[in-house]
Amino acid sequence: xxxxxxxxxxxxxxxxxxxxxxxxxxxxxxxxxxxxxxxxxxxxxxxxxxxxxxxxxxxxxxxxxxxxxxxxxxxxxxxxxxxxxxxxxxxxxxxxxxxxxxxxxxxxxxxxxxxxxxxxxxxxxxxxxxxxxxxxxxxxxxxxxxxxxxxxxxxxxxxxxxxxxxxxxxxxxxxxxxxxxxxxxxxxxxxxxxxxxxxxxxxxxxxxxxxxxxxxxxxxxxxx
Amino acid sequence: xxxxxxxxxxxxxxxxxxxxxxxxxxxxxxxxxxxxxxxxxxxxxxxxxxxxxxxxxxxxxxxxxxxxxxxxxxxxxxxxxxxxxxxxxxxxxxxxxxxxxxxxxxxxxxxxxxxxxxxxxxxxxxxxxxxxxxxxxxxxxxxxxxxxxxxxxxxxxxxxxxxxxxxxxxxxxxxxxxxxxxxxxxxxxxxxxxxxxxxxxxxxxxxxxxxxxxxxxxxxxxxx
DNA sequence: AAATCAATTTTGATTGATCAAAATAATGTG
DNA sequence: CACATTATTTTGATCAATCAAAATTGATTT
Numbered sequence: 286x287x288x289x290x291x292x293x294x295x296x297x298x299x300x301x302x303x304x305x306x307x308x309x310x311x312x313x314x315x316x317x318x319x320x321x322x323x324x325x326x327x328x329x330x331x332x333x334x335x336x337x338x339x340x341x342x343x344x345x346x347x348x349x350x351x352x353x354x355x356x357x358x359x360x361x362x363x364x365x366x367x368x369x370x371x372x373x374x375x376x377x378x379x380x381x382x383x384x385x386x387x388x389x390x391x392x393x394x395x396x397x398x399x400x401x402x403x404x405x406x407x408x409x410x411x412x413x414x415x416x417x418x419x420x421x422x423x424x425x426x427x428x429x430x431x432x433x434x435x436x437x438x439x440x441x442x443x444x445x446x447x448x449x450x451x452x453x454x455x456x457x458x459x460x461x462x463x464x465x466x467x468x469x470x471x472x473x474x475x476x477x478x479x480x481x482x483x484x485x486x487x488x489x490x491x492x493x494x495x496x497x498x499x500x501x502x503x504x505x506x507x508x509x
Numbered sequence: 510x511x512x513x514x515x516x517x518x519x520x521x522x523x524x525x526x527x528x529x530x531x532x533x534x535x536x537x538x539x540x541x542x543x544x545x546x547x548x549x550x551x552x553x554x555x556x557x558x559x560x561x562x563x564x565x566x567x568x569x570x571x572x573x574x575x576x577x578x579x580x581x582x583x584x585x586x587x588x589x590x591x592x593x594x595x596x597x598x599x600x601x602x603x604x605x606x607x608x609x610x611x612x613x614x615x616x617x618x619x620x621x622x623x624x625x626x627x628x629x630x631x632x633x634x635x636x637x638x639x640x641x642x643x644x645x646x647x648x649x650x651x652x653x654x655x656x657x658x659x660x661x662x663x664x665x666x667x668x669x670x671x672x673x674x675x676x677x678x679x680x681x682x683x684x685x686x687x688x689x690x691x692x693x694x695x696x697x698x699x700x701x702x703x704x705x706x707x708x709x710x711x712x713x714x715x716x717x718x719x720x721x722x723x724x725x726x727x728x729x730x731x732x733x
Numbered sequence: 734a735a736a737t738c739a740a741t742t743t744t745g746a747t748t749g750a751t752c753a754a755a756a757t758a759a760t761g762t763g
Numbered sequence: 764c765a766c767a768t769t770a771t772t773t774t775g776a777t778c779a780a781t782c783a784a785a786a787t788t789g790a791t792t793t
Contacts, residue, residue, distance in 0.1 A: 535741095547740075547741060548742070551741065552742090552743095568740075
């Protein structure tokens with residue numbers, strides 16, 4: 286239906302919206318996310334706006350239309366179901382599946398995807414804790430009940446929390462998370478937080494102490 | 510490494526060679542196989558020859574070089590392992606997996622492929638009976654021991670045979686094969702063969718009688 | 734040998750996606 | 764307000780892959 290390039294544009298805008306309440310995404314941010322030049326984004330955005338997939342506010346940014354959001358959700362669903370599949374069924378390394386899924390999401394047909402969904406038992410979150418859009422394109426969106434916005438940078442000290450989501454798919458960060466045991470599901474207690482020095486110390490059940498930067502802590506969502 | 514387009518060119522030449530002893534493939538046949546115009550093939554072939562992937566004999570056709578054959582075998586390995594995976598693990602319809610694999614073969618990384626291979630227990634043939642090239646690119650080639658060249662059009666009458674391979678991946682033919690029960694592994698006995706009328710009658714164990722065209726029968730390899 | 738035919742190659746053009754560099758607009762600073 | 768800074772858009776060009784239509788070549792027929 287759409288080229289991989291188009292799918293990537295749409296997905297990038299949707300994911301950006303996931304983390305920032307659906308506001309317009311500046312052209313520069315899109316260029317950054319897709320690793321192309323700003324001029325390329327302007328050209329492409331105008332074409333996609335012409336197709337009714339997004340609304341272009343010149344010198345401001347872009348926003349998905351209804352049609353664009355639906356298409357983007359379908360891609361994101363593929364991405365996250367594939368990630369889950371790679372970890373659960375193929376037992377691949379948790380930290381590496383993002384890149385693999387990046388390629389597969391454009392090649393997996395709806396029929397294959399439904400078989401994968403079935404095999405996995407209709408999961409609602411992927412291995413990083415990111416919500417998987419439904420087949421109808423519904424997402425546990427930014428305002429949704431599942432999105433706590435509570436992170437290791439903001440949660441109460443000395444209480445037991447459960448890691449819910451890792452909001453940063455860079456391999457280096459994911460490796461770090463794996464090594465400290467802070468994967469989704471892990472039980473954790475923040476023992477000390479030093480805003481001045483920018484560090485957060487915590488105790489991970491079954492995996493000992495961990496010290497992480499304050500900014501990084503803000504990318505680890507917790508719950509309960 | 511290579512674009513999907515390049516991979517498709519190489520794969521088409523290798524598959525052609527599989528069925529015709531590695532002779533040069535005429536440009537027209539390649540254009541046909543890839544569903545592009547002859548001029549396009551000439552242009553592309555010259556580029557690939559420049560990359561050392563194939564040898565172009567002008568006005569004659571093309572042949573894979575060592576490097577080209579290795580690359581093509583890798584693609585074919587992906588294709589056939591993916592097909593097997595789709596049938597075995599995802600329980601998809603036998604007749605439809607070829608098209609699915611056509612897209613996935615270009616997106617599956619070596620790492621993912623090795624996990625799939627492992628999961629399936631290192632199979633040597635795919636669901637249609639086609640041999641799966643090894644990771645090193647070795648193939649049970651046209652001269653190989655596994656390639657009987659014996660088909661329902663040429664095997665002895667009234668003997669029990671076992672279907673070994675279906676040499677025609679068009680969905681319509683595969684559907685026909687599924688419906689008559691003539692899938693690889695089926696036990697079959699040719700009861701009558703009429704070259705003049707061009708029909709072959711046979712008895713499929715557990716699935717009754719089947720009448721097929723002589724040409725079609727030549728695409729069903731048998732063994733034992 | 735001349736004429737015909739089919740396969741192949743050339744030619745000139747198009748499309749999607751990209752870039753670098755120049756032009757433009759908006760925004761903030763003194 | 765004028766000037767500098769930053770984001771965005773334009774412009775002109777490139778690359779991979781393709782096409783249609785014309786030209787060429789080799790083989791086949793007459």
